[in-house]
Amino acid sequence: MADDNKNIKYDVVHKLVKNFLMGNLKYELSKDEVNELSLDNQEIFMQLTIHSSLYKKYPLKFEFCRLFFKKLIKYLEQYSEVHDDMYEFICSLMKIKNEENKFSYRHYIIANNLIDIITIKETNNMVINGTTGMKTWEAAIMLSDWILCNKELFYNRRILELGSGVGFTGITVGKFCMPKSITLTDCHSDVLDLLVENIAINFSDLQKTATSQYHSFKNDQKVIDVTKLDWHCPEDINDNYYPDIVIGADIVYDPSILLPLCNVLNKFFNRNPQLQVYIASIIRNEETFNQFLKVLDNINVAVDKVIPTECVFLNWNQEMKRCILKIRKNV
Numbered sequence: 069m070a071d072d073n074k075n076i077k078y079d080v081v082h083k084l085v086k087n088f089l090m091g092n093l094k095y096e097l098s099k100d101e102v103n104e105l106s107l108d109n110q111e112i113f114m115q116l117t118i119h120s121s122l123y124k125k126y127p128l129k130f131e132f133c134r135l136f137f138k139k140l141i142k143y144l145e146q147y148s149e150v151h152d153d154m155y156e157f158i159c160s161l162m163k164i165k166n167e168e169n170k171f172s173y174r175h176y177i178i179a180n181n182l183i184d185i186i187t188i189k190e191t192n193n194m195v196i197n198g199t200t201g202m203k204t205w206e207a208a209i210m211l212s213d214w215i216l217c218n219k220e221l222f223y224n225r226r227i228l229e230l231g232s233g234v235g236f237t238g239i240t241v242g243k244f245c246m247p248k249s250i251t252l253t254d255c256h257s258d259v260l261d262l263l264v265e266n267i268a269i270n271f272s273d274l275q276k277t278a279t280s281q282y283h284s285f286k287n288d289q290k291v292i293d294v295t296k297l298d299w300h301c302p303e304d305i306n307d308n309y310y311p312d313i314v315i316g317a318d319i320v321y322d323p324s325i326l327l328p329l330c331n332v333l334n335k336f337f338n339r340n341p342q343l344q345v346y347i348a349s350i351i352r353n354e355e356t357f358n359q360f361l362k363v364l365d366n367i368n369v370a371v372d373k374v375i376p377t378e379c380v381f382l383n384w385n386q387e388m389k390r391c392i393l394k395i396r397k398n399v
């Protein structure tokens with residue numbers, strides 16, 4: 069991808085590549101932009117997308133690709149020529165009848181450059197196999213953006229992620245913040261399997277070891293672990309483990325887990341009173357969120373609310389009510 073990147077001459081190609089890899093259909097092109105899409109530039113676009121090694125290895129959902137190319141061809145047909153390969157590609161997709169696999173890949177581009185990409189295998193479904201953990205939620209992208217703006221907090225620290233889901237936030241920390249170690253956790257076995265797959269995709273250079281409960285990816289500089297941690301079963305927590313920082317995205321949504329979640333945090337505060345906790349939420353239900361604040365009141369912690377105001381390294385939906393809670397032990 070890095071070499072391919074040198075060939076991008078025009079912003080519009082970059083814009084299209086970015087929207088395609090990130091699975092975004094809501095792009096618009098002006099007449100001037102379409103005019104920049106000469107056959108040569110269309111060729112560059114296809115080299116960077118459907119003919120790239122990234123796409124070949126980790127394809128996007130076929131239905132998305134069909135709609136993306138249909139829209140692009142419609143733009144091109146108005147003011148310009150259409151590269152034959154585009155028609156060929158869309159025809160090849162039409163032959164694929166039912167997309168059986170509920171999972172596909174999304175490529176999250178960090179800081180608008182096509183070099184730093186996180187690839188996540190995930191679904192579009194909000195709930196699948198009885199869990200919400202099979203897709204990347206908006207709070208995960210918002211928290212990752214905030215983390216990238218505050219990398220120094222995570223440098224050389226032991227990080228624990230609760231309710232990691234497909235792993236976007238933990239992978240961001242592991243890839244860009246140089247933590248001492250990061251442990252990604254969840255309660256659902258299918259989510260944990262997918263999480264392990266996503267770590268393997270994004271850290272293909274790390275050595276993997278596994279036991280029945282624990283997957284570890286390591287080299288001299290990085291340690292990334294994946295393990296089960298169900299907030300209802302605090303005994304899942306290894307007695308010798310003392311994180312410096314706990315993170316979690318979109319984990320405050322179900323009233324029945326607020327107390328168990330708080331108990332897990334308390335357990336880690338008792339082990340390390342210097343612990344820092346960052347929990348990101350998209351506030352869909354104010355009552356549940358306030359209930360969590362009340363539960364936190366009982367464990368003698370100070371809670372600060374941060375409301376991120378702008379997208380810096382990643383795009384997330386700024387229209388949603390949102391918050392990052394910074395939680396510390398009261399001294």
Ligand SMILES: C[S@@+](CC[C@H](N)C(=O)[O-])C[C@H]1O[C@@H](n2cnc3c(N)ncnc32)[C@H](O)[C@@H]1O
Binds near residue numbers: 299
């Ligand atoms: C809405 S998803 C968020 C996933 C991910 N953090 C993100 O933002 O993309 C909530 C996650 O919390 C996990 N979860 C729910 N209850 C849990 C529990 N009792 N213990 C551990 N994880 C739990 C789910 O499996 C799911 O992965």
